[in-house]
Amino acid sequence: MKRRNFIKQLGGAAALSMVDSLAIPLISGNTQRQITILHTNDTHSHIEPFDADHSRNPNRGGVARRATIIEKIRQENKNTLLLDAGDIFQGTPYFNYFGGELEFKLMSMLKYDVATIGNHDFDNSIEGLYKQLPNAKFDFVSANYDFKNTVLDTHVKPYKVIVKDDIKIGIFGLGIELEGLVGKKMYKETGYLDPIEITQDITKRLKNEENCDLIICLSHLGYYYKNNPTKISDLNLAKATKDIDLIIGGHTHTFLPKPTIVKNLDDKNILVNQVGAYGINLGRIDFYFDENKNKSANGTTILV
Amino acid sequence: MKFINLICLFLLLTACKKTENNLTKITAKNIAIDSTIASSAKIDSIIAPYSRKMIGEMEKVLSYAPYNFTKKSENRQSNLGNLMADMCYEMANAIFKDKTGSEIDFSMFNNGGLRAIISKGNVTQEDAFNLMPFENELVVVQLSGAKIEELVTYFIDSKSAHPLSKEVALHIKKDAYSLQIKGQNFDKNKTYNVLTSDYLQGGGDRMNFFKNPIQLTKIDYKVRDAIIHYFQQTDTIKATIDNRVTL
Secondary structure (H helix, E strand, C coil): CCHHHHHHHHHHCCCCCCCCHHHHHHHHCCCCCEEEEEEEEECCCCCCCCCCCCCCCCCCCHHHHHHHHHHHHHHCCCCCEEEEECCCCCCCHHHHHCHHHHHHCCCCCCCCEEEEECHHHCCHHHCCCCCHHHHCCCCEECCCCCCCCCCCCCCCCCCECCCCCCEEEEEEEEEECCECCCCHHCCCCCEECCCHHHHHHHHHHHHHCCCCEEEEECCCCCCCCCCCCHHHCCCHHHCCCCCCEEEEEEECCCEEECEEEEEEECCEEEEEEEEECCCCCEEEEEEEEECCCCCCCCCCCEEC | CCCHHHHHHHHHHHHEEEEEEEEEEEECCCCECCCCCCCCHHHHHHHHHHHHHHHHHHCCCEEECCCCHHHHCCCCCCHHHHHHHHHHHHHHHHHHHHHHCCCCCEECCCHHHHHCCCCCEEEHHHHHHHHHCCCEEEEEEEEEEHHHHHHHHHHHHCCCCCCCCEEEEEEECCEEEEEECCCCCCCCCEEEEEEEEHHHHHHHHHHHHHHHCCCCEEEEEHHHHHHHHHHHHEEECCCCCCCCCEE
């Protein structure tokens, strides 16, 4: 694998005449880089905070507050990504009246980078979602929904690679099986592909072809199904695959006080996180990279 | 010369290789969004016009209530529950008939699903949202006579005023009951089409008799939409305690 990488790099570099520019990062040597991942899931059109007399979440949530805290974190670390794991739509009359227009506009203002698609995002049918796309200045990723025969064809990519401070971050999306959960006339010809098989393909691509330093899965599969433990879920996906560093989940509205550490197929620790619903929480995970040139990759300390 | 270049390139690239980004540390912290965080004025200013327009929509008057509709139980009925069961029946029956050629025999919902009262006066769009904030859809289940008996036993045992539509006449006696549906005596050998929500059909509120029906017909109609459409076409909404359940 090292050899393959080397040959590929040689091939690529030979085409470049400005070999010197490649040498610049070497001088900087021993630097630490920090990538901050912020995330939400299942915000369900909750634009405003819950009322003070709400029985479960009094005074919690609110997009305008989320904006403040995100801005503050961005000021501390400009290498911040903001992600959402789906079910942006449905839950307040804002959706019933404006069809998701405000949700997407606000997420664009908050500078979301990438989101995946939840089952409720089909609640105004696939056309309803398509119609709102011009309001979304961020990308949607889904690797296991096949939109080939739908209006969303070419509008949703399996994954997106973002480079921050020379760190390559690959982000791919996974959606829950729609049959039985969403009316067929809503999702139309959207195909569903096996999440584990797709993940194996995508992670291979992100790792070996895109050379990503960090691989994140935005999943709307659900955290875990106690009563149906073999059903595909984030915990099961984590165990059955490799090379993912972080699964950001949704669907089950699971509030994790801290991310769950799961051993993947390679016996490596990876993180699964989910922050409840309705924007009452914001997830934050910081990845620190060392560029020590004398160091071979050894363990990663996870402090959660 | 060429050879030296190649060596340099090789050294450079192997050096590059060693500067691979190593993930050394991960920290995590989930942050509560609450009133200790100030709202962004910029975001608030974007929301405001939408909020105003929505409030305007919510205040739209759809109908009129001559008295309060509440969950106050009398003879195991409430006027709000009767309204709910009857209006959903009326709105769904036409669609069901179109779709299948058959009629719905009666409707049943759950008392807990009546999420808000309707106060005397103008009935607004907001009343419909408050009464039914969920996105549940209406479904029709074809039930065997045995399942109808289960349904009645559930109703009697629950001691709760679960909404039943006016096609039902259930007389609950001390250790027995008599049941008529659409004016006909209940026949255990017949099947009946019952209107309910997809939530209850899936076993919500432990209405397990709705699970695994002979036939399940989705009519693709949200409960709330049925309520809104009924309000729109009804000048003054009415419902009283009647003989659908007698004790």
